[in-house]
Amino acid sequence: MDGTAPSGEGWFGGIDRDDEAAATAAIRDGxxxxxxxxxxxxxxxxxxxxENDYYEILHDATMAATRAAVQEHGRSDVQxxxxxxxxxxxxxxxxxxxxxxxxxxxxxxxxxxxxxxDYCLGLAERDPDPEQRRVVELARRVxxxxxxxxxxxxxxxxxAPEVAPNLAALAGPVLxxxxxxxxxxxxxxxxxxxxxVQVLGAEEALFAHLRGHAPSPKHGxxxxxxxxxxxxxxxxxxxxxxxxxxxxxxxxxxxxxxERRPELDEQLRERVATIRARRDDADEGAEGGADR
Amino acid sequence: MSDGLPDGVERRPxxxxxxxxxxxxxxxxxxxxxxxRAWDASRSKLGxxxxxxLDTGLTGGEPVLYLGAAAGTTVSHVADFAGPTYAxxxxxxxxxxxxxxxxPRSNLFPLLKDAREPASYAHVVEPVDAxxxxxxxxxxxxxxxxxRRFLADDGRLLLAVKARSEDVVADPGDVFERVLxxxxxxxxxxxxxxxxxxxxxxxxxxxxxxxx
Numbered sequence: 001m002d003g004t005a006p007s008g009e010g011w012f013g014g015i016d017r018d019d020e021a022a023a024t025a026a027i028r029d030g031x032x033x034x035x036x037x038x039x040x041x042x043x044x045x046x047x048x049x050x051e052n053d054y055y056e057i058l059h060d061a062t063m064a065a066t067r068a069a070v071q072e073h074g075r076s077d078v079q080x081x082x083x084x085x086x087x088x089x090x091x092x093x094x095x096x097x098x099x100x101x102x103x104x105x106x107x108x109x110x111x112x113x114x115x116x117x118d119y120c121l122g123l124a125e126r127d128p129d130p131e132q133r134r135v136v137e138l139a140r141r142v143x144x145x146x147x148x149x150x151x152x153x154x155x156x157x158x159x160a161p162e163v164a165p166n167l168a169a170l171a172g173p174v175l176x177x178x179x180x181x182x183x184x185x186x187x188x189x190x191x192x193x194x195x196x197v198q199v200l201g202a203e204e205a206l207f208a209h210l211r212g213h214a215p216s217p218k219h220g221x222x223x224x225x226x227x228x229x230x231x232x233x234x235x236x237x238x239x240x241x242x243x244x245x246x247x248x249x250x251x252x253x254x255x256x257x258x259e260r261r262p263e264l265d266e267q268l269r270e271r272v273a274t275i276r277a278r279r280d281d282a283d284e285g286a287e288g289g290a291d292r
Numbered sequence: 293m294s295d296g297l298p299d300g301v302e303r304r305p306x307x308x309x310x311x312x313x314x315x316x317x318x319x320x321x322x323x324x325x326x327x328x329r330a331w332d333a334s335r336s337k338l339g340x341x342x343x344x345x346l347d348t349g350l351t352g353g354e355p356v357l358y359l360g361a362a363a364g365t366t367v368s369h370v371a372d373f374a375g376p377t378y379a380x381x382x383x384x385x386x387x388x389x390x391x392x393x394x395x396p397r398s399n400l401f402p403l404l405k406d407a408r409e410p411a412s413y414a415h416v417v418e419p420v421d422a423x424x425x426x427x428x429x430x431x432x433x434x435x436x437x438x439x440r441r442f443l444a445d446d447g448r449l450l451l452a453v454k455a456r457s458e459d460v461v462a463d464p465g466d467v468f469e470r471v472l473x474x475x476x477x478x479x480x481x482x483x484x485x486x487x488x489x490x491x492x493x494x495x496x497x498x499x500x501x502x503x504x
Binding site: 009010011026027028030031032033034035036037038039055056058059062063065066067069070073077186254255256257258259260262263 | 362363376382383384385386387388389390391394395398399400401402403404411412414415416417418419428441442456460
């Protein structure tokens with residue numbers, strides 16, 4: 001049962017009509033160079049009693065094969081994306097924590113000690129004295145974690161556009177993956193109103209606000225988006241709302257049609273430009289060049 | 293077959309407005325009237341073609357291959373009036389909704405396949421009298437040419453060309469010209485019509501295979 005019908009043979013060639021697994025495999029993986037009058041061929045070969053019988057079997061078989069294929073895709077793509085984005089965050093967080101430890105330790109052993117992951121990358125290349133050996137080894141672990149975080153990021157950049165083409169184009173692959181991950185899946189994200197998308201990842205601040213002792217959060221993880229971060233602080237709420245609106249539309253397009261809509265990119269660019277232009281008008285040179 | 297509509301498609305009043313309708317179980321929350329359900333021409337390019345009176349050559353009851361079935365909005369109506377209807381869709385997510393549309397329709401066969409690779413479904417699909425194509429990918433003419441092998445010599449290709457899928461910035465008129473030129477290497481174009489305003493930047497094309 002390798003599921004491949006030889007050329008000139010229909011999907012039903014060589015399989016038993018009650019063998020659902022074989023039918024599913026044949027429909028998913030089979031090929032033929034050219035179509036043929038498969039209903040008649042199936043009746044002639046004794047696979048089906050008559051054409052109506054054939055279409056009944058074909059309906060069940062295509063439903064089962066397509067359902068299996070869809071489920072496989074859904075599971076593998078979205079869940080893998082969630083795992084990869086969490087693993088990347090873990091690698092980065094642990095690398096930063098270890099880098100602090102290394103910096104503190106290295107300061108007692110090296111005259112030129114620095115800080116951060118970048119310092120560890122340099123330290124990892126050194127040929128240490130015996131008493132420096134452990135700290136250099138630790139810096140090498142930081143380097144390895146940093147390498148792994150980079151590899152995970154590349155993997156997100158590859159898969160996110162396949163899972164959610166519009167969201168990945170608007171938000172960037174990593175932010176798209178974070179939003180899908182925070183929402184618990186693309187379908188749940190697609191069902192959320194844009195106001196919820198705007199504050200995803202800021203739940204703590206949101207609940208503090210709802211309890212009545214904090215202002216409402218302006219943005220959650222979408223803060224990392226250029227449209228929010230590079231907008232004047234006073235206008236970030238507007239920018240975040242505009243961005244969240246487009247991201248919500250993008251998530252719906254991705255979930256419900258899977259069709260890329262390049263016009264969304266342009267609409268977002270225009271909205272953000274309008275919001276920033278408001279500030280430029282208001283400033284009229286007073287704070288000139290602040291956002292260049 | 294009245295006013296060019298295939299058997300099984302009728303104009304019926306819904307809330308005082310004449311709309312296309314077919315008989316079948318509802319799929320996307322469309323209004324219903326007994327067995328009949330309204331076919332929303334603003335959400336369906338084929339619906340818009342029929343509604344405008346374009347001669348599609350569809351008669352009802354014939355085998356159809358539908359490329360780019362998406363969530364099944366249009367193909368569910370096709371299956372209501374056509375014979376065996378093969379629905380090819382490439383994206384897994386909308387295909388989930390397509391499965392819901394296909395479940396109560398014993399003549400609708402959903403296939404998660406790439407319309408650019410006809411060999412991957414030629415072992416399932418029989419020769420058809422009509423191909424309906426609505427794929428949002430670059431190379432829409434190429435997809436139609438590659439799938440010509442499924443179409444009967446006197447069959448009809450009903451194509452909705454999406455200008456933005458070919459080129460986002462170019463003038464849609466230029467894009468349509470290029471697509472039609474490519475298409476003519478394998479098809480004779482019988483009619484074309486812009487689908488504005490319900491489907492901006494879409495061109496409806498009716499074509500038949502060229503026989504040498």
